[in-house]
Amino acid sequence: MVVKNNDIVMNLETVLMDLQNAVISQLKITFKFRTLLNRLLNTLRNIDSNFYGRLTKVVNRPENETKMFIFYVEYGKQVVMECSRIKCWNVYKKFVHANNLIRLDNELLWFFQIDVSTSASMRSLIEIYALGEKMDQVLSLVQKRAGGFSGSSSVPGVPDVVIGLDFHLQEVKRALLRDDNQVLTVSAPGGCGKTTLAKMLCHDNEIKGIFGEKIYFVTVSRTTSLKTIVQKLFAYHLNVQQREFQTDEEAKNQLEIMLRQVGSKILLVLDDVWSESESLIQDLKFPIPGYKILVTSRFLLSRIGLIYKLGLLNDEDAKTLFCRLAFPYNGKFINVPDDLVSKMVKCCKGFPLALTVIGASLRGQSMLKWRSTLKKWSEGQSIFDSSSRLLLSLQSSVDELEYMPIARDCFLDLGSFPEDEKIAASALVDMWVELYNLDEEGMFTIEYLLELSSRNLLSLVPTRKDASELEGYCNEHYVTQHDLLRELAIHLSSRxxxxxxxxxxxxxxxxxxxxxxxxxxxxxxxxxxxxxxxxxxxxxxxxxxxxxxxxxxxxxxxxxxxxxxxxxxxxxxxxxxxxxxxxxxxxxxxxxxxxxxxxxxxxxxxxxxxxxxxxxxxxxxxxxxxxxxxxxxxxxxxxxxxxxxxxxxxxxVDLEIDRCYNLKEVPAGLCSLDHLEKLSITNCHELDALPKGLGSLSNLEILKLHSCTRLARLPSSIGSLHNLALLDISDCLSISSLPDQIGELNGLRVLKMSGCHGLEELPDSVTRLSSLQDVICDEETSYLWSYYETDLCDLKINVVEEDRFASFMKIVAT
The missing domain is CATH 3.80.10 (Leucine-rich repeat, LRR (right-handed beta-alpha superhelix))
Structure with a gap:
């Protein structure tokens, strides 16, 4: 049955008008999500300007599909009306809510089949805002223990979507467990899923049943030495800290001794081994019963054991993976002919990374874009004949940044950092602000980070979920990048x-x-x-x-x-x-x-x-x-x-000291920095006191002291910081009281103090914190603040769960 019922048409028009009115009302009362709300309003006005003309594009839809769409738009109105109720400090909810707004806009574009070129930028933000929904999944990668990691607890997690590797998993498992084989190398060009397969193996129930907690995962960069590998194993897996070896031979001998103490049934995974490091694997082979080594490499390391050549995805799996990225809502084609999709998938030659990046880059694009992209790749040569051809094919995702030259430069700059190392987003912001004359606060720079992440050109990994706008969200993120994309950046920079x-x-x-x-x-x-x-x-x-x-x-x-x-x-x-x-x-x-x-x-x-x-x-x-x-x-x-x-x-104006484990005292001389606006001394576990003259920093606006676990008190001079807008003492376990002068902070808007388990009471002077809007604390501390809610009419007490990201970073620091 098709849409011919006048009542359905009238209902559709009514819910769209209601949604438009809701967007307009939210734009009047809140500045949050303003960009996304304006885009949604433009889409609705585009529909409204010729509603019945656009209706001709959908009259042949099934009636139940239109009714479901009406229901979805009604739900979308609720999403819009909640915009003003989302707290600025709650990054997690903001990510999730922004993702819902983007999805609503894309559903409107899809239903009415509107060809809006500017939708590409909105479409490209989906993965970033979905990051908030995936935070807990990232957390599963981290299993804490006192003083470091043990065994398989440090094995990275498996991606949410894995297609086409189940058969390979069984084959690799069978080859690895052969009695006559100690070393197995999974070999394939970059971007074929070698690391993903290795992670799947480590998390396989049969493998965990055999090796238990004795699964050790080490990423081997191009310049890694034997000493470095052994030091990583000692520091991160075997509970032995601060081991330094004078020679490779000493490192090898000590590792063999340690592994024999661990016992039999050990699995060592060496990820991304280059040909130059083949000899290192020979040095890591020991005659220990049940001791196995799994290697992933883009090279054929034929001298060290069996080789399993990881094949490319078959046509069916390749098409499934591609469609999951190109058409994320249901994995089905939207206004793109099946033969065009099949040709595009065929050009990718079954490379998972290419399918992922290219599929995401074509999401929401016009037919002209699809056909022109296919033409570029089909002019006589296959783009995946070798790994270098794959690099050239991935260049198309960077070429799309032609009209965003700064974003393109930012991507190329990522090649400046070492392979397999996390990059602090704040370090990138510092560089890009100066190189490209961006805003001092880094907001435009953050947009470039989000843009690159949405195009799968980098990954953003958050470390805290409670970052506020005052602090800058990017300061609580790390950037990672696939080796292949890093090589692409280097290749393009060196032509x-x-x-x-x-x-x-x-x-x-x-x-x-x-x-x-x-x-x-x-x-x-x-x-x-x-x-x-x-x-x-x-x-x-x-x-x-x-x-x-x-x-x-x-x-x-x-x-x-x-x-x-x-x-x-x-x-x-x-x-x-x-x-x-x-x-x-x-x-x-x-x-x-x-x-x-x-x-x-x-x-x-x-x-x-x-x-x-x-x-x-x-x-x-x-x-x-x-x-x-x-x-x-x-x-x-x-x-x-x-x-x-x-x-x-x-x-x-900005001084940052983080995870400096032997910092015991902040020199009094630093209190003479008259123009300082941001002071961050965090995760410094030996620091037990701040200088008495801290209050002389009259221009200070942000003071972050979180996770300074031995810090016992704040100096009384803190009351002189009248410009202070944010104070963070989260996880300062030794603070038992706040100074009475805390009430003199008449500019304080945000106070973060979750995890202050030693705090027994609050001074009555907190009633004078007239500008205080948000106290972010745990449930125990919230009871202390409940007595003062009537005195502070604008105060919102935000109870948060333990920040497991911050706890992880604190463990790593120690």
């Missing part, structure tokens, strides 16, 4: 001659400096972004490099001692400096005074490095706006800060 590139990405193995660098004349290069990655054996022997226009310098290091390159003295335009160690232990930085020669430096980040008192010289940088110390060995490096040598960092 032009070095003298013409915007960014230069250099990898140094040992002391093997690239020939072009050694032979470089005094002719300077004009790059804006320079990334230098070195391995454990690099001796800091630098050649001169003339790059006076560099604005961002990223140094990725692994060696125990690392001297900063002397040529940075000539980088007068440098705005961003990011120094990060990817080794097991912090790298000791040398030649720190060189930083003082960078007059235009605005943002500086140290991660997992060991600092010395010579860092004092950098405190004279006049233009530095943000300074970050992440997982650093600070020790007494800051004790030498001289208050008398003013002005000390006269323009610093």
């Amino acid at each position: 032009d001659p070095i003298a013409q590139r915007k960014r230069l990405l250099i990898e140094i193995h040992g002391n093997d400096i690239p020939t072009w660098w050694i032979e470089q004349t005094q002719q300077p290069i004009a790059i804006r972004l320079l990334s230098i990655t070195t391995d454990e054996s690099f001796s800091s022997s630098w050649y001169d490099l003339e790059a006076p226009r560099v604005e961002a310098l990223i140094l990725n290091l692994r060696s125990q001692k690392y001297a900063l390159p002397h040529f940075i003295r000539g980088m007068n335009q440098l705005k961003v400096l990011n120094i990060s160690s990817c080794g097991i232990y912090p790298s000791e930085l040398q030649e720190l005074p060189l930083i003082s020669y960078l007059p235009n430096l605005r943002r500086m980040r140290f991660e997992h490095v060991s600092l010395s008192p010579s860092i004092q010289s950098m405190f004279q940088l006049k233009n530095l706006h943000k300074l970050s110390f992440i997982m650093c060995e600070i020790g007494n490096a800051l004790e030498s800060v001289n208050v008398d040598s003013l002005p000390m960092l006269p323009n610093l």
Whole structure:
């Protein structure tokens, strides 16, 4: 039965008008979701402008389908009306609610078959806002224990949707468990699902029944040494901390001893092994009963054991996977001919990653876009003849950013960071704000992160669910990227001659400096972004490099001692400096005074490095706006800060100290930073006191102290921070009381204090917190605040469950 009933038509028109009125009313009373509401309103007005003309496109629909659509629109009205009731601080609910709004708009576009080119950007945001719904699934990857991880608890989780690997799982399991075989390599080009198959194996009930908790999963990057692998096994799996080996032979011997103590039936998974590391696997083979090694590699490692060649998806599975991405609501075609879908799937040659990325890129696109894309891939050559062809085919997903040049540049910049390492989103924001003249608060930068994530060009991993707008959501996320996409970024960045590139990405193995660098004349290069990655054996022997226009310098290091390159003295335009160690232990930085020669430096980040008192010289940088110390060995490096040598960092507005485990005291000299607006000292478990002069930071707006578990009290001078809008003392377990002066914080709007289990009472002065809007706490603490609700009429007490993401990060830090 088709839609010919006038009553149904009238009902359809009525519910659409009601929905439009609801959107208009919400736009008048709330600023939340304004972009999505405006897009929804434009869609509704597009429908309303020629309702009966558009109705001709749907008159042949079954009557029950139209009735279901009317019901869905009525439900959509409820979703719209809830916009004003979603709390700003609740990132989880905002993600879920925004996803519902986007789905509603896409359902309208689909039902009326509207060809709106701008819907692509809205469509591309779906996965990001669905991130909130998947947070608990991510949590299943983390099983906590005191002091680290044990056994299979650190095995990554399996993706939500896995298609076409069940048969391969049974085959790999059968080959691995053969009595005459100790090592099995799953080999295939990048993007074929090797890592996913390995994860499935680790979570298989039969495998867990055999190996129990003795399943150890290690990702092996291109430059990983035997010592690094053994150190990871000791630190993350075998409950043995702070083991350092002088030689590979010593590491090998100690691992064999430890594995024999663990007993029989052990499964070691080595993920993404490169051909250069084949010899390492030989060193990890020990004559232990029931000890098995599973290797995934894009290479054929024929000398170490059996090889299982992971085949591509068959036509049926490939089409199923592709349609799940291209048509997410029901996996069926919407206005796209079946033969066109089949041809597109055929071009992907069964590569899961290609099917995923390309399917997502075509979602909601016009027929012209589908046909032009197919034409590009069908001009004589298959795009998946080899892994390099796959890289070229994936370039189409980047080419779609043609009209978003900054987003494209942001994607290419991701190649500047090490393989298989998480990237702090805040580090990317710091760099992009300066390189592309974005807003100081980073909101536009966040949009680029979301855009790239929605196109499957990166993945965003949240660490806390209670991040607020005042803090900036991106500061609580990490970015990960598939190896293949990272290689794509590097490939696209390296096509032009070095003298013409915007960014230069250099990898140094040992002391093997690239020939072009050694032979470089005094002719300077004009790059804006320079990334230098070195391995454990690099001796800091630098050649001169003339790059006076560099604005961002990223140094990725692994060696125990690392001297900063002397040529940075000539980088007068440098705005961003990011120094990060990817080794097991912090790298000791040398030649720190060189930083003082960078007059235009605005943002500086140290991660997992060991600092010395010579860092004092950098405190004279006049233009530095943000300074970050992440997982650093600070020790007494800051004790030498001289208050008398003013002005000390006269323009610093943001100071971040996170997971610096040996920070016991914050130097009083830092209280002289007159322009400081954001101070974050978090996950510093040895810190037991703050300087008494904290209140002299008169411009401070955000103070974050969460997870400083030994911090016993806040200084009484805190009452002088009249501009403070957010205070976070979550998981400060040792705080038993708040100072009476807390009531003098007349600008305080958000107070986060969940997990303050030692807090026994609140001072009566909290009744004077006239601007306080949100207290975010656990149920126990909420009872303390309930006595003051009548005195604080605007107060909302938000009870949250334990933040398991934050707990995880705290465990990792310890």
